[in-house]
Amino acid sequence: MTLVSPGNWAPTAWSGEEDGPEGVARLGSAGARLLAGSASREGLAEHHARLGPPPDWSNRPEDLVAVVRESGLTGRGGGYFPLASKLESARSVPGPAVVVVNATESEPASAKDRTLLEHRPHLVLDGAQALAAAASADRVIVAMHSGAAGFGSIRAAIEERKDHGAAATELAIVPDRYVAGESSALVAYINGGPALPAPRGVRTSISGVGGRPTVVSNAETASHLALIARFGAKWFREAGTDLSPGSTLVTVTGDVALPGSVFEVLQPVSFGTVITAGGGSPAPPQAVLLGGYAGTWVPGDRAWGSTLDATRLARAGMPLGCGLVGVLGPGRCGLVEAARLMAWLSDERAGQCGTCTMGLPAVSERLTGIAEGTQRGRREVHRIVALGETISGRGLCGLPDGAVAMVESALSTFSEELRLHRKGRCSGGCDDPVFAVPRSRP
């Protein structure tokens, strides 16, 4: 991605040596939690020197679950489901459980899990072992895409720990595909099937890997647990807010000086603060894409002053999802961006459900027509909304609903741009994409 500064807008100079604004930390900053320590990969000796060996909770799993409950830790893959509830659900089924750490980070522009995997692999693996203790699991699997950054780091970390006699952690290499990162798809793949989402209603915490209760947990969630297991619930809640306790990793990308910057948000700061920390202009951008490529477009001035508090944001219709904060600067066309994302999401669909198979390409085609100016009729928007109503809530996984919601938020956020397009104009240079998409499988 290249940085452009059309008009009078220019990114602020940002020194990579500073710790950043108060309440926001980056890798190696003072005050960081997940990102504390050095600015490079931390090996096992360094990890233990900094944090000490992890406490052994395996003889008192219920106590650890109670600590997790008190901490209020929720799933940071984007679902924000209470981890304690997942653990209790798995514990309600007799027999040993399985832990799967979801380290796939299938969201193309998100880099927060990758940062942990690359630089704090032992924190992630400590978290995996703590999950195993809490769930009374005898199998721990880390699921990753083989080409992902951080893959080598995790593989090396697993080897390092073997030398120290720790319980073996398995590595599952998951196909490089968006829907493969969904928790039921991971379980299906580990069970020998295709990496595709399973019908709803079969909760993996009840019946997952090998039919056993399975706790699937995001890599950031596991890393938080590694620290909670050491320092407790009260400490965890000293960061964040009452409604959204603990720190949160975000990825700031798009029209900023340092796209792909990962920050740990420790205190309730605004989007403006993290966008500026990522080298964005110190004024509200045109729009912000929140939560991922199947996320929500929010007008820049609305997002700018809003507090990074996942619970409050969800209530305000701005779900934080995987923590992606995508900045769309001036001189950009949001419809062109949304159409590109929609085309990619449509290509990435699992192809299991008829309505999604028929519906997503139809939405994509119409939105592309609007973005490219070949469809200028007022009815096109109504057709997209009607298609969205047919599609929503019908699929096995969340992809169609997320894609439709992304498009609908684009149509409302970029209403002025829609008017321009009806007149055959476009405020974007239509050159380099702000939000690039990976190449989909053929």
Add this chain to the structure above:
Amino acid sequence: MSKPDEHEVQIVFDASRCDGFGMCAVVCPELITLDRWGFADASRQPIADPRLQRKAARAVRCCPKGALTLADVPDAGRAAGAATMSA
């Protein structure tokens, strides 16, 4: 309140199996409609009416793909936490 021998059932629809044969919507139009492409759109409401339960059961039986099943509605609150897409 329902009598002890009465129970509610619910249609469970596996969208990945539906190929749009459409017989379910003919047999039980009260609970199942077809979308613009002919795929089933099944109501998730609990069904208490025995007559409607029988119609739903017929719809389940006539699906050649086995996309429909009937499940008992648990008394103590239905399963929470719908599947979400995670990163």
